[in-house]
Amino acid sequence: MRKILNNILLFILLSSTAWSQKGAIPRPKLVIGLVVDQMRWDYLYRYYERYDNDGFKRLLREGFNCQNIYLNYIPSYTAPGHTSIFSGTVPALHGIVGNDWIEEKTNQKHYCAQDDSVQSIGGSLIAGKMSPHAMKVTNIGDELRLATNGQSRIYGVALKDRGAIFTAGHTANAAFWFDDSSGNFISSSFYLNTLPAWLQQFNHKRWADTLLNYNWETLYPICSYTQSIADNNPYEHLRKGETTPTFPHPVAANNYKQIRSLPAGNTLTLKLAKALIRGTELGQKEATDLLCISLSSTDYIGHAYAPNSIEVEDMYLRLDRDLASFLHFLDSYIGEDNYTLFLSADHGGAHNASYLESQKIPAGTLSEHDIEQNLNQQLKKEFGVDSIVRAVMNYQVFLNEALIAQKKLKRAVIKATISHICKQYEGVAQVVDLENLNNSPLPSYLKEMIQNGYYPTRCGSIALLYQAAWYSDEKKGTTHGTWNPYDTHIPLLWYGWGIPHGESFEKYNVTDIAATLAALLHIQVPNGCIGKVIEFPKQ
Numbered sequence: 236m237r238k239i240l241n242n243i244l245l246f247i248l249l250s251s252t253a254w255s256q257k258g259a260i261p262r263p264k265l266v267i268g269l270v271v272d273q274m275r276w277d278y279l280y281r282y283y284e285r286y287d288n289d290g291f292k293r294l295l296r297e298g299f300n301c302q303n304i305y306l307n308y309i310p311s312y313t314a315p316g317h318t319s320i321f322s323g324t325v326p327a328l329h330g331i332v333g334n335d336w337i338e339e340k341t342n343q344k345h346y347c348a349q350d351d352s353v354q355s356i357g358g359s360l361i362a363g364k365m366s367p368h369a370m371k372v373t374n375i376g377d378e379l380r381l382a383t384n385g386q387s388r389i390y391g392v393a394l395k396d397r398g399a400i401f402t403a404g405h406t407a408n409a410a411f412w413f414d415d416s417s418g419n420f421i422s423s424s425f426y427l428n429t430l431p432a433w434l435q436q437f438n439h440k441r442w443a444d445t446l447l448n449y450n451w452e453t454l455y456p457i458c459s460y461t462q463s464i465a466d467n468n469p470y471e472h473l474r475k476g477e478t479t480p481t482f483p484h485p486v487a488a489n490n491y492k493q494i495r496s497l498p499a500g501n502t503l504t505l506k507l508a509k510a511l512i513r514g515t516e517l518g519q520k521e522a523t524d525l526l527c528i529s530l531s532s533t534d535y536i537g538h539a540y541a542p543n544s545i546e547v548e549d550m551y552l553r554l555d556r557d558l559a560s561f562l563h564f565l566d567s568y569i570g571e572d573n574y575t576l577f578l579s580a581d582h583g584g585a586h587n588a589s590y591l592e593s594q595k596i597p598a599g600t601l602s603e604h605d606i607e608q609n610l611n612q613q614l615k616k617e618f619g620v621d622s623i624v625r626a627v628m629n630y631q632v633f634l635n636e637a638l639i640a641q642k643k644l645k646r647a648v649i650k651a652t653i654s655h656i657c658k659q660y661e662g663v664a665q666v667v668d669l670e671n672l673n674n675s676p677l678p679s680y681l682k683e684m685i686q687n688g689y690y691p692t693r694c695g696s697i698a699l700l701y702q703a704a705w706y707s708d709e710k711k712g713t714t715h716g717t718w719n720p721y722d723t724h725i726p727l728l729w730y731g732w733g734i735p736h737g738e739s740f741e742k743y744n745v746t747d748i749a750a751t752l753a754a755l756l757h758i759q760v761p762n763g764c765i766g767k768v769i770e771f772p773k774q
């Protein structure tokens with residue numbers, strides 16, 4: 236018996252030697268792309284003292300830290316962010332210019348991942364009619380599939396459909412996202428016709444129900460949250476049933492949507508990632524596999540409470556623990572030296588404007604909805620026609636082109652009138668003619684960011700550049716979308732196979748992530764990639 240075993244061992248040894256003699260390209264077994272939705276770069280340091288050793292600190296201690304990486308386009312929204320990270324290019328080329336836009340051909344509002352030609356798989360009808368078809372380029376997962384003749388397996392998971400879909404790409408085995416009406420993770424017929432058995436089992440365990448059994452209380456005594464302002468403050472949204480925005484936040488059973496704005500949403504997503512890795516034996520075959528994970532709850536909680544809240548601080552301390560547990564799982568299941576992980580964000584987020592004003596910092600809010608209504612009222616007075624402006628969204632003014640043509644209105648005069656009106660708003664720094672960008676008196680840095688975000692058939696004609704610390708939203712909580720550093724400076728940590736320890740303060744763009752991954756894996760860059768490779772020091 237022992238002899239047979241020895242022979243088997245010898246055979247394995249010989250085959251693996253033979254494989255390496257064949258000159259196999261060194262690659263990790265698994266790549267994990269982890270996007271923390273709305274994670275500002277400074278959260279790595281703001282809460283550093285209270286992170287445990289095995290989460291963010293492990294990545295900082297052992298990995299490579301790109302300290303100075305920015306989005307190189309606007310608007311800084313979720314769908315463009317995820318798409319740019321994984322495709323290595325900008326909205327002007329990949330086409331995902333916002334979460335929503337007005338499609339020129341139809342003059343209708345279009346949700347980035349909406350695809351009426353596909354069916355929901357495993358969940359409610361509307362939530363599943365999604366695909367990446369609006370993305371005009373390949374991404375890193377697509378290139379990995381092409382490079383390995385389809386042997387690499389690619390998956391995306393997130394609570395948000397767009398967080399899973401635009402990371403996974405066109406050729407992915409599947410993307411899975413959360414369905415508020417059933418509490419299940421679902422997909423669409425773009426990827427598959429039935430949910431895999433491991434996911435059906437995962438859904439049957441009803442993790443969302445279990446996690447919704449607990450109110451949200453702070454992890455530590457509330458007086459120890461010294462990085463945040465008082466729990467009861469005027470800058471935060473109220474949850475259903477609350478009279479003050481304070482801990483403990485009540486959670487009602489069976490209302491699955493709530494999990495999005497609880498730290499438990501991150502826990503659930505990472506649980507799914509583990510189940511997926513086990514269920515598909517990801518990282519266990521010859522070809523390199525890729526798992527894209529986007530943690531959406533950081534964004535929902537960020538929007539509701541803003542960066543100075545105990546809620547955001549508590550969420551990152553909890554995420555740090557979830558991250559540590561996930562890394563331990565990867566060590567034991569994939570092997571410490573067999574995976575490469577990177578952690579980044581799709582955008583950051585502003586401080587609450589009223590809070591900044593309370594600190595004597597100039598700030599404010601200016602609602603796009605109000606601008607739209609005001610413009611249409613004034614344009615009607617001037618030209619006698621209703622609804623000349625189709626929408627103000629993504630910090631851009633979309634014109635109702637068909638109406639302007641039908642009424643034979645002078646388009647150039649309308650644009651000039653809009654520009655004149657918008658310049659009067661407090662909070663607007665510059666009004667930019669997107670169809671004549673070269674003649675705008677803008678710093679070249681901003682001109683390039685605007686140009687990189689401009690895809691003509693999905694963008695408006697005029698862009699509104701707000702003053703710093705101004706944004707379009709209601710007064711409570713916060714948002715993102717502008718060019719300013721708080722929205723565009725993102726973290727980028729590399730860890731694991733092929734990554735030396737170190738840090739760089741060189742300025743990089745979000746589009747450099749996919750270029751670097753392609754170099755690391757020795758595969759072609761995505762077909763719209765404009766990024767450059769981040770050079771790690773030799774090990």
Ligand SMILES: [Zn+2]
Pocket residue numbers: 272273312313314316534581582
């Ligand atoms: Zn986002």
